[in-house]
Amino acid sequence: MAGRKRKLAAAAGERDVNTREKQTCEEEEKRSESSAGSDLQLRLGEQFFQQPCISLAKAFLGKVLVRRFADGAELRGTVVETEAYLGGEDQASHSAGGKRTKRNTAMFMKPGTIYVYPIYGIHLCMNVSSEGEGAAVLLRSIEPLQGQSYMRQLRAARRKEGARQLKDKELCNGPSKLCQALDILRCFDRRDLASDPEVWLEGDPNTSPAETYDIVSAPRVGIESHGEWAKKPWRFYLRGHPCVSVLNKEAERQPQSGNAINDLGSSDVQPDREQSNVKRT
DNA sequence: ATCGGGATTGCCT
């Protein structure tokens, strides 16, 4: 566990989402081209995304999603829940039957391409394309690691005034909550997660290798109308993790899919970061 | 031009 400093990471908690001008796609595009991330050695490159969809969906677990703002502030969270959406046969996928539309173009782009789409008129979901025609991984939940207070402001801005303060584990425990908390915007669609200066994925040296996690495989949620395909166990989450959006008791009774047991309760304190206050049970 | 549904969330009972 190297004591690496994040000198460029401003105290995200000092930011005020209400006085800060609302982020737009135009502003995002004006960002400095030279503001590349400071953790080049941790950043996962394009080869990471070059694997089949189900494999990539599992590989995302335990990796750290990073969002960097123009002023240098960075938000971080560990991916704890994903879903695989294969193209072709998978009727629940936006790319079912190889169907290409303007909306789902990113699903057919090179592995690592971000696919952001609006849902229910109000929310956004973030996916990342994988190997395989039209295949992509939906990012459903992350555990907040850094910048929780700013995440809370971003989330509160969309909630009723006077609503109770969200707990840390409630900040990013759902696909659209994650987008809100990290300020993932519609204009991130079709960007490259392997090279974009504002959002990327890191391997975290403080966590165990992905293959040591205890992963639960469960049916995907919210796609009940798709018959047999709704039953495929292509949702993956870290067993026992408090930031998972929906638990599936039935699936948790099944033996896990080829991953060794790992103790999730022994995470180290990370002195260079705003410490995660998520309680594990 | 119009129509129907949606990979969700938060508030209310």
Add this chain to the structure above:
DNA sequence: GGCAATCCCGATG
């Protein structure tokens, strides 16, 4: 646990 919110996109005529 029910259900409204809210609107873009894709399909159809």
